[in-house]
Amino acid sequence: MGVVQCLFNCFSPSDxxxxxxxTNDSYARGAMVLGKSLRNHNTSKKLVALIGPQMSDACQSVLKRIYDEVRMVDVLDSGDTAHLAMMKRPDLGVTFTKLHCWTLTHYSKCVFMDADTLVLSNIDELFDREELSAAPDPGWPDCFNSGVFVFRPSMETYGKLLQxxxxxxxxxxxDQGVLNGFFSDWATADISKHLxxxxxxxxxxxxxxxxxxxQYGGNAKVVHFLGKTKPWSYTFDTKSKQIAGSVHEASTHPTFLLEWWTLYSSAVVxxxxxxxxxxxxxxxxxxxxxLDGSLSSLAQALQPQMSSEERKEKWEQGQADYMGMDSFDNIKRKLDTFLK
Known part of the structure; x- marks a missing residue:
């Protein structure tokens, strides 16, 4: 009986x-939706939120209702203004705070998820993977994206990361540059660590x-809202179930965005x-x-009309109008016409 109990404890979800x-109230709302999406898909694991000292008491209170543990951590900052300027993302400096997750040594294994991710189905099987398991980054597939990764908390690893x-x-x-530098053999050492x-x-x-x-999009289990414009940057009309707001980064798929807002408005608000x-x-x-009309027509109404040459340049720069003229439905329609 002692052996059975030991085996149960070794693999207990509570571990x-x-x-x-x-680190702030904006990302707290993302964390609230992420936590709710994990709960809705019946995870058996604990939920932990690391928060910064700038977060309001109200947001902390809501997070404590969703997460099993809410822990205040010091905000680390890379201070690397040169590289952050290259990426046009000065806000990413505080993402070094992510390294604190290795201090959660009362857990044997964890899965880190950025606050701008949304779970679409149960993903508890990720705990079968080992450190450091992650998915390739779409911008440079020989690097992993640090928005979702499997790790083992360890003060030794934490110290080595800081060093x-x-x-x-x-x-x-x-943080992505640090983690890829530290776990530098991810691309070549062990394919089982490629999510x-x-x-x-x-x-x-x-x-x-x-x-x-x-072919594969319908199998997605986690969507990651990369880029400067996050789901909470938009506005949602609760009557028409439509999304408005900045369409500058309109490449976010509207289906995923609507799913985020539906969960946020119904469960978090x-x-x-x-x-x-x-x-x-x-x-x-x-x-x-x-907001009358579809997301596509909304985007078209807010975007100035472009000439075919300007549109071609936008495509070449990777800035297609994914919610308007270059939406999934429009591209599919053109492909279908061409194939016929």
């Missing part, structure tokens, strides 16, 4: 956790290989309203039916 990071940061810095100014892309599907890269998305009470707060939801 494993999904971990995310939110690596001190001695080598980060080639992109953020399929469906565990970290980039919402802004799905059209770069349209036939593959058409009521908790925020309960916490805030009569105090005003901006949920991002509006109750006015002001």
């Amino acid at each position: 494993q956790a999904f971990v995310t990071l939110a 690596y940061c001190t001695e080598h810095g980060s080639f992109d100014g953020g 399929p892309f469906i565990y970290n599907l980039s919402s802004i890269a799905i059209y770069t290989y349209l036939p593959a998305f058409k 009521p908790m925020l309203q309960e916490i805030y009470g009569d105090q005003p707060f901006h949920s991002g939801c509006v109750a006015v039916n002001c």
